[in-house]
Amino acid sequence: MTSEQAYPLYGPEFKRCPYGTYQQLRDKGEVHPVEFPSGVRGWLVTGYEAAVRTLTDPRLGKNHDLGNDAWRSLAAIMPEPQHSQLQVHLLHQDPPKHTFMRRFVTEALNPRRLEALRPQFQAMADELLDDLAPVGHGDLVESFSARFPFLVLSTVIGLPPHLARRFRREWCRVVQPVGPKSPHRAHYIGLLHGLQAYIAEVVADRRADPGDDLLARLVEANDDGRLSDEELASMIFQLLVAGQEPMTNQINTAMVALLTHPEALEQLTADPSLLPRAAEELMRYDSAFELTTWRFFGEDADLFGTRIPAGDSVIVSLAAANRDPARFDRADELDLTRSPNPHIAFGHGIHFCPGAGLARTELQIALETILRRLPHLKLAADPGELGWIPAVLGRGVERLPVTFTATP
Template sequence: MTALEGEAQVSAPETQQEEVLPPEFFNEPGQNPHSWNAALRAGCPVHKINHPPGAEAYVVADYANTLKSFSDPRLSKRVDNAPAWFREQLHDASPVLIKNMLTADPPNHTRLRKLVSRAFTARRMEQLRPRIQEITAELIDELPESGETDLMKLAYRLPMRVICELLGVPDDDRSQVQQDVAMLSEAPYPDEERNRLLRVASDKIEQYLVDLLAVRRLDLGEDLVSSLIRAADDDVFTEEELVSTLVLLIIAGHKTTANLIGNGTQALLRHPDQLALLRDDPSLAGGAVEEFLRYESPVFRGTLRVAAEDMDIEGVDIAKESFVHLLFSSANRDPEAFEDPDNLDITRSPNRHFGFGHGAHFCPGAPLSRVEGSVVFPELLRRLPGLRLVDDPANLDWIEDNSTSRGLRSLRVAYDQRLPR
């Protein structure tokens, strides 16, 4: 057990001068980061952190200040407001990723958001429910008739199949697209070989999507790419912006959902009373998804935010060009915002969590992820009676990397039998 994992070994710094959190805070959350987060919320909830290594950076751990930070105009998503070395590193590693709404402020963000909002609506995603149910059924059909399986394989395959069908990506191309996009979903850091691989993946996925756009323009259909092309024709969007937006949608459309399925399943299997509740009443699936997003957030912290000017949060001075990390997983367990926050309650209401962020930069893949989650959890419980964890919960295989997400590398489960559809 590392010092970050043991609650008794953690003491929250009261001011930014007393202690600087190590960069390992983000890539070694351990089995239970929530006791560490609780310590951070004690006293002043804003703390200095050495991440990216050598940069001026801070974490915001409580709900109230995280909520304020979402709409604070001094906190910028625009890459140009980041330090020069980071801009150069990001551009060198993955130039395709810095032309979408995730790295923009209004009014440019508003313009780019409109491109997505026309094609990625909650109503359109809800219309996909029958097809999502069919894909879920097919994937469960492929599981062993009884015994054990790694559920994360299904968790990744379901959203990738759905988003690739939306985009019209052929079956033969999906595995490579998933590999390239998975690489791009990690942040660049001072590692020449890793950044070289990022650039290779970036170039490959960019060329693939440029070719996909060219083919689709010759025969527009009702798919998501065609909708984006039509939206781009109505307004002025560059080819780079279109490609970057497609990459963002693929990332938002599959990784968050895969983590939601894995994190939600392990949480449910560790709380048999809540499992029984959802199994007996599948209509609770929508609320269960919201609670899984809060209880074990698939997004551990927010994406790029930089101080556009000298500022302060909760009395802590933050210099211009400093990184500010919003800890969604911590805010979602803040007892000042949620009653009994460490308890899983699939009937919790209201549930104003930050599982998909908040405000202008709310995750564009949220409507799709919610539909997928509300389909897959009841189906797993219905068709796999006796579903249970194989491994001790203390030994679950959590991914430890520098990305903003929190998810499992594998999730071994057992069940008594696989029931027919």
Template sequence: MTDPLQDPRFFVDPYPTYARLRNSAPVQKVPTGSGGRFSYLVTGYAESREAFTDPRLSKNTARFFADRPTDRDLHPAVSQNMLATDPPQHARLRSLVTKAFSTGAVARLRPYIAGLVGELLDAWPEHGPVDLVAGLAVPLPVTVICEMLAVPEADRELVHSWSGELFAAGDPQRIDAASHAVGGYMTDLVASRRGSPGASLLDDLIAVRDGQDRLSEDELVSLAVLLLVAGHETTTNFIGNAALALLQHPDSLARLRAEPALLGTALEELLRFDSPVGIATFRYSTEALTLGGTDIPAGVPVLIAPGAANRDPLRFSGPERLDLNRGATGHLAFGHGIHRCLGAPLARAEGELALRAVLSRFPDIRLAHPAEQLEWRHTRLTRGLTSLPVIL
């Protein structure tokens, strides 16, 4: 059996593959990559929620690879970040940045985000065509997180390109090279901010490192890299996927225009319908366990697929249908448990303000090309369009 997650058709539309695997078994052993490697893939909703919170599934990748030879050359800022830690280290690192992404902090950012959305849409041509991804879904979250981390405007396009390379499925050399580029860049930025401190989130983290000694230097850089990359990748995909879903469902689009107050609820269904995260980051079993009726031995990789879980008919009736009346609360687009996406409130705010502005300003917006001609990013970790051409 070949790796089902490397089939070119999977990147265009993963849901038939997810459904086939889930119908076979909600947890099963699948080949991943080459050389006889394999993982246990979790596609069922109930099993995914359980796996997200099972302490026997570790995120400590450094421990996993300690006695396993590998030819990978990831920068430590990428391979050993907060996502790759377990309690109590994870709780210590997360506590240092939680406040910056709280509901209250995001509420204070909303006027800035709304103003930025307006500026981006003002730059669109009167009738189009325009690429909604390049003209909104990318620059909005990139600008917000770069402002929070004091990344100079001149460097932001380059930082975004490195971030995209980190998700290049099946191309470890590109991923490794990008990890060193972004890790080296953030190391230099930290040094620069030390010499000329300001009031950014990065400056706050440097102060914690230098003044209170609650971070090692490596932890400081890795935390900054994680915030930079995770702070925009998921939201970019979210905005693009949600816009496409609405453009493909004109009745839902018309209803949101008529009932703009519905958008908050609709966001949850849009997140469920086409999750911006297809397969969550790496876990491995520290001891043998049974999940979803499948025995998993100790010491093997376990992959949880929120994209599959969010289409599980045992949890969501008619999951292939976009239904704005659906109570989609409980979807796993942002994960679950202690590793649940720290930036979920910010992503929701950016998605809401972006979609609300597009719907109100462009009542005749439509796809410039048939959806079948759209290109999707070649990555199994995230799910997102490379571009979304629209006529205004």
């Protein structure tokens, strides 16, 4: 790792609004040494064109085995044996294994099936707001955004209701590992064990009662040897965690943007036909995925004029790319009518999010339902006092207190 000053990508002020830092970095070039909360140092790519080129660079791999000792000694990766058992999913695979595993998800999330399920998703969204609408105030995270994505996910992947009711949202925190010396280490390990036991129950349930759903097809692939036990558990882990928490955060960041831009909120409320374009703009403006996951060069390499040692982590800032004035006019402004809008909130290249279509559907339904059911919506807190989650890769708020006109 270079001796050059590394920019810290953490802290309450940075998480509240990282865009000033990203602008400074973009102005200096494409690649920058950065430091993460664990102490690990890596290389951050900023700028739209640089991001797209990096995300399609065939020299970069996602498999953690490519990471060097310096990275591994500090990276906040899941401890063993859970790392080997739960971390061999799509995000950490390269072709051809990645291609094979990804096909299960893309087939289950095909556009025709999602469109057929849309009325069911809409009914879920309305039902969640039935209790909140007559009150006139509440926390949108607790009442809606922390619950809606999981209801949708359960339906899409085939998680039976009796198991869906027993899923604990705190299990999603296992993607934010804590170090061996942390006082929270024991609690973290307990969450890992609880989630592993739950995944084992899901597998046993779908094996005993197979159906025509994604979970059942994954279990079938394990039974016939196409997926190992670890790959099966990892894919279910990824679906349960990555399939819902980022969507919760995306609803939250979108609503924060609207609530802090009253003119945009009024515009969308008055003209719901703007929803498709508005959703794309809200994802560009403040994406739930601030950074991509690690990538590695298998040998020392040049990246935009910077020498990157083999096994050092390379991270792309999707947030910085989506606010690049070289690609987007008035990049720091929220424009719900922006078109075209080639944002990369879902990544780019072969690791483009396979759940992008589902995420778009969920966000549109969530926004339309909230604005329709909760009229005259206002933020019930100072924007500067909102608590942003300390996640390394993602953005979102822990609570979102609002007021609105109570309706029957």
